[in-house]
Amino acid sequence: MTAPVGTLKRSDRSEAPVGYYGKPIVRAHIWDDTIAWYFFTGGLAGASSVLAAAAELAGHPQLARHARRAAMVGLLPSPVLLISDLARPARFYNMLRVFKPTSPMSVGSWLLSAYAPAAGGSWILRELGLLPRLGRALGVAAGVIGPSISTYTAVLVADTATPVWHEGRRELPFVFASSSLASAGAAANLLSGLERAGSPIAGRLAAIGVGCELGSVELMHRRLGALDTYATDPATHRFSKAATVLSLGGAVGTLLSRRRLPTIVSSLAVLAGSVCERFAVVRAGTASASDPASVLTQQRPTG
Amino acid sequence: MSDGLVTDLPSHTGERVGFFTDTSVCIGCKACEVACKEWNDLESLVGELTGNSYDNTGALTAQNWRHVTFIEKPTPTVAVPDPVEPAGVTLPTALVAPDGAASLVWLMSSDVCKHCTEAACLDVCPTGSLFRTEFGTVVVQPDICNGCGYCVPACPFGVIGRDESSGNAAKCTLCYDRLKGDQTPACAHACPTDSIQFGPLDEMRERADRRMGELRNRGEHRARLYGHDPDDGIGGSGAVFLLLDEPEVYGLPPAPIVPTRRLGQMWATSAIAGLGLVGAVVATVFGGRR
Numbered sequence: 314m315t316a317p318v319g320t321l322k323r324s325d326r327s328e329a330p331v332g333y334y335g336k337p338i339v340r341a342h343i344w345d346d347t348i349a350w351y352f353f354t355g356g357l358a359g360a361s362s363v364l365a366a367a368a369e370l371a372g373h374p375q376l377a378r379h380a381r382r383a384a385m386v387g388l389l390p391s392p393v394l395l396i397s398d399l400a401r402p403a404r405f406y407n408m409l410r411v412f413k414p415t416s417p418m419s420v421g422s423w424l425l426s427a428y429a430p431a432a433g434g435s436w437i438l439r440e441l442g443l444l445p446r447l448g449r450a451l452g453v454a455a456g457v458i459g460p461s462i463s464t465y466t467a468v469l470v471a472d473t474a475t476p477v478w479h480e481g482r483r484e485l486p487f488v489f490a491s492s493s494l495a496s497a498g499a500a501a502n503l504l505s506g507l508e509r510a511g512s513p514i515a516g517r518l519a520a521i522g523v524g525c526e527l528g529s530v531e532l533m534h535r536r537l538g539a540l541d542t543y544a545t546d547p548a549t550h551r552f553s554k555a556a557t558v559l560s561l562g563g564a565v566g567t568l569l570s571r572r573r574l575p576t577i578v579s580s581l582a583v584l585a586g587s588v589c590e591r592f593a594v595v596r597a598g599t600a601s602a603s604d605p606a607s608v609l610t611q612q613r614p615t616g
Numbered sequence: 617m618s619d620g621l622v623t624d625l626p627s628h629t630g631e632r633v634g635f636f637t638d639t640s641v642c643i644g645c646k647a648c649e650v651a652c653k654e655w656n657d658l659e660s661l662v663g664e665l666t667g668n669s670y671d672n673t674g675a676l677t678a679q680n681w682r683h684v685t686f687i688e689k690p691t692p693t694v695a696v697p698d699p700v701e702p703a704g705v706t707l708p709t710a711l712v713a714p715d716g717a718a719s720l721v722w723l724m725s726s727d728v729c730k731h732c733t734e735a736a737c738l739d740v741c742p743t744g745s746l747f748r749t750e751f752g753t754v755v756v757q758p759d760i761c762n763g764c765g766y767c768v769p770a771c772p773f774g775v776i777g778r779d780e781s782s783g784n785a786a787k788c789t790l791c792y793d794r795l796k797g798d799q800t801p802a803c804a805h806a807c808p809t810d811s812i813q814f815g816p817l818d819e820m821r822e823r824a825d826r827r828m829g830e831l832r833n834r835g836e837h838r839a840r841l842y843g844h845d846p847d848d849g850i851g852g853s854g855a856v857f858l859l860l861d862e863p864e865v866y867g868l869p870p871a872p873i874v875p876t877r878r879l880g881q882m883w884a885t886s887a888i889a890g891l892g893l894v895g896a897v898v899a900t901v902f903g904g905r906r
Contacts, residue, residue: 331864332864332865332867333685333687333864333865333866333867334666334668334671334867336674336675336867337675337774338773338774338864338867338868338869339769339771339772339773339774339869340768340769340771340774340776340777341769342765342768342769343765343768343769343778344765360893360897363893363894363897364897364901367894367897367898367901367902368901371901371902373901376901398764398765399762399763399764399783400762400763400764400765400778400780400783400784401761401762401763401783401784402762404743404760404761404762404763405762407743407744407745407760407761407762408742408743408762408764410743410744410760411742411743411744413739413741413742413744415739415740415876415879416739416740416741416742416766417740417879418740418742418764418766419742419743422742460889460890460891460893460894461886461890463890463893464886464887464889464890464893465886467886467889468879468882468883468885468886469766471875471882472740472770472875472876472878472879472882473736473740473766473769473770473875474736474769474770474771474772474774474869474872474875475769478769479875479878482878482881482882482885483885486882486885486886486888486889486890487885487889487892489889490886490889490890490892490893491889491892491893493893494893494896494897514900514901517900518896518897518900518901521896521900522896525892525896598769602769605864605867608869609864609870612869612870612871612872612873613870613871
């Protein structure tokens with residue numbers, strides 16, 4: 314639309330677009346895809362640390378070792394992903410300049426600062442067999458902080474003016490927690506399968522996570538109703554569909570497979586499903602905030 | 617700066633200040649946009665014509681801290697306003713098209729940051745770069761901002777943006793530097809019709825109420841106030857508007873709410889979800905067969 318006003322026909326004027334020339338009312342997030350990857354890696358790390366701590370306490374040292382490694386696979390890229398998404402990455406340390414309970418990103422930065430040394434320390438000490446008591450204590454600490462690493466990102470997106478995120482605030486923490494659980498179970502199962510044979514406990518956890526994930530996504534769809542960008546935005550829809558197919562297929566495969574190769578493939582499918590679930594959330598936010606009708610539906614429920 | 621002369625000005629009284637934007641007298645001259653860009657040294661891009669009436673600015677962004685909206689609204693009836701007030705202001709004129717077939721109402725409004733009482737951008741800023749000034753306004757400290765971009769989707773009005781050249785979040789400061797020097801913000805200073813008024817916020821709200829009453833008395837039933845209610849979803853705006861149509865016609869959200877208001881509920885939900893995660897893991901690991 315670059316035509317000067319004078320050339321517009323009357324019919325162009327009378328067909329009223331939504332709001333002000335159909336322009337967005339709120340602004341969409343400006344994060345790169347790195348943020349979706351971080352939602353995945355952070356979630357994987359947090360839930361894996363819970364699994365590692367529980368397995369250690371329950372006397373499953375193999376499973377604990379694999380879960381600790383899975384936590385590191387999630388943790389190591391996380392700071393890189395987070396810092397690379399800043400427009401002023403050299404100032405990343407300003408995240409720790411203040412502690413602000415009103416900012417989920419501030420809370421998350423501090424949680425991550427406490428979590429990373431605990432998870433990393435327990436992994437190094439246990440791998441090297443040094444200071445076993447300190448290693449175990451750090452592992453428990455990582456397991457205690459872990460759940461918040463998996464779920465704070467849901468609060469982070471819900472605490473915005475993006476309609477689909479804010480109105481999904483009751484379900485998003487469950488979507489993130491269960492998707493994290495699915496990925497942690499799958500990752501431990503995968504590492505276990507790569508070494509010798511899959512871990513039935515990890516496989517069951519992956520399946521439980523997938524079940525809860527798909528259930529809470531479904532509850533979110535029902536609540537969102539007309540605000541459900543998952544149904545209207547093609548990119549969101551594709552990622553969400555892929556998440557469902559990969560997660561469900563992977564979960565069924567995980568439960569059925571007794572041999573290494575199917576276990577490995579199924580675990581990879583669950584992990585990929587978890588990635589797609591986070592991409593769907595991020596894409597849904599973009600589409601929702603860009604659509605003025607979405608904001609009007611959110612704020613004028615009767616009209 | 618002599619204390620003897622300026623003791624009643626905002627920086628001395630510590631009073632909360634704000635804008636009253638009376639769109640009924642806006643003539644769409646964009647002097648506010650120009651003055652803002654001049655004073656704050658913002659980029660002035662000559663872009664393409666948008667075709668959206670005279671609005672080629674587009675939106676409030678990191679470089680546009682004032683944005684004059686132009687709405688051409690077809691209307692079935694020709695509403696001719698009452699004669700000009702002594703103050704010399706007229707209502708927007710309803711235009712009859714040359715062919716006489718339809719009429720058009722032209723609405724103009726200069727949009728700006730609302731400097732919310734409960735400001736989402738300030739709440740979510742993880743670095744403390746955004747802060748509340750002694751004037752009750754919300755300002756970005758560019759030397760602290762690390763460009764995380766969280767404030768951008770948090771703002772219920774889509775005001776704040778991230779400047780891609782500097783990497784910093786940027787928005788109206790309500791001319792913080794000018795306020796410190798007891799000066800009126802550049803936009804209000806430049807406005808030729810007093811559509812943009814500046815002063816202590818309480819007084820702005822009173823003026824808005826008064827002006828609304830006047831217009832209603834004169835039969836302007838479309839007149840409504842926006843952002844004046846301290847009990848609304850943002851605790852009231854630091855920039856009160858008198859509009860002549862629904863807020864969304866101007867691109868404003870009809871019932872904005874600061875997302876942080878529900879943060880407690882959201883943390884509680886996430887804690888339950890986190891406990892659920894722990895529960896599932898513990899039950900499976902301790903209860904399961906190997």
